[in-house]
């Protein structure tokens with residue numbers, strides 16, 4: 001699955017790496033705020049890949065507010081966000097429209 005090189009997550013521009021050597025043996029993703037890097041294991045299904053990205057974004061959310069989003073919370077929230085995005089394919093266009101109309 002082709003992915004962007006970077007993701008904007010709040011104030012952070014995070015570089016995406018697919019280098020599995022950066023992951024612990026059983027992990028499929030990681031978020032390294034200290035280096036501004038997201039790591040997603042190569043070879044996952046497209047659904048696993050997106051869920052992993054959303055999972056790592058949840059950890060960024062925790063870092064932003066000096067809290068912690070644990071694995072269970074990140075798994076639940078990423079699945080919830082994935083389902084919202086899947087079930088509402090017009091959502092991104094709606095956000096774009098809201099941004100346009102807000103800036104007018």
Ligand SMILES: [Zn+2]
Pocket residue numbers: 055056059070071074
């Ligand atoms: Zn996690």
